Amino acid sequence: MNTIAALAGRILLSLLFIISGLGKLFDVSSAQAALTAVGLSPDLALPAGLFELIAGLALAFGVATRLFAVLLAGFTLVTILFFHHNLLDHLQVVEALKNLAITGGLLALFAHRQVAWSYDGLRAKRDRESAARDAEMRAARAEGRAEAMADVPRGTVVTEPVTDIDGNPTGTVAVARRKWWQI
Template identity: 45%
Template sequence: MNTTNFTTLIGRALLAAIFIISGFGKLADPTGTIAFISSTGAPLPELGYAIALLVELGLATALLIGYRARLVALLIALFTLVTAFMFHFDLNNQMQTIMFLKNLAITGGLLQIAAHGAGGLSVDAYRR
């Protein structure tokens, strides 16, 4: 097994894990999640909830298996950047600042996948 392919797979898995775990948390508590989205003043909290589930469960699973990884990573990166500014941009709150910076770092990792692809251990490689 090629070391680059293995590390790329691990990188995708680690990035996908945070979204998949978060998505299952949202799925387990839709009322609480929608209430949280509402509390931030975000418009259409039910739609936001549905988009979050689509990204965190659907797109993150596609990222994990490396299916259309460049496009999927770009879409998740956009979602992550938007959520950073919508929910975590409070630089007077240390925890929110950390969450904001975490989202920026995750966005950077996703942009690496968007630029370089899923690697050899992926559906994308198999399809080629």
């Protein structure tokens, strides 16, 4: 149930930014007018729309979730500073509180990193499986060396092949079979 709630929360948060970004991209003149009204450069309308769209899509698909959650949280706080700073206007206070709640959701997404059913989750699973395979291979090689050494009389010097991390031979090393009292 937690997985479904985390996925739904991530998608719902991302929809807000996807729709807002698309609105800025399809109606650039309105976004430019809003930016000019608060004293910002109207040239920021297109980059802001692209950022919101790309970051929203990244959240929806779970790509670099923590990074985009923090970036969007910062972006949302900056919008409070520029657009909703008049605390005497009740509507501005409501908008500022809404943006604070969105920032809280984004920071919770950053902190808990619910990555199930996301690209980040698939990548983490692949990395864990690869590490487990590597550990199994190292254990099998060590077991094979131990079995080979069991047949060698004590006190005998044996040369063993040395391999790099990928299993490619790099040379040999002399290994002395210890006597029973040399643990």
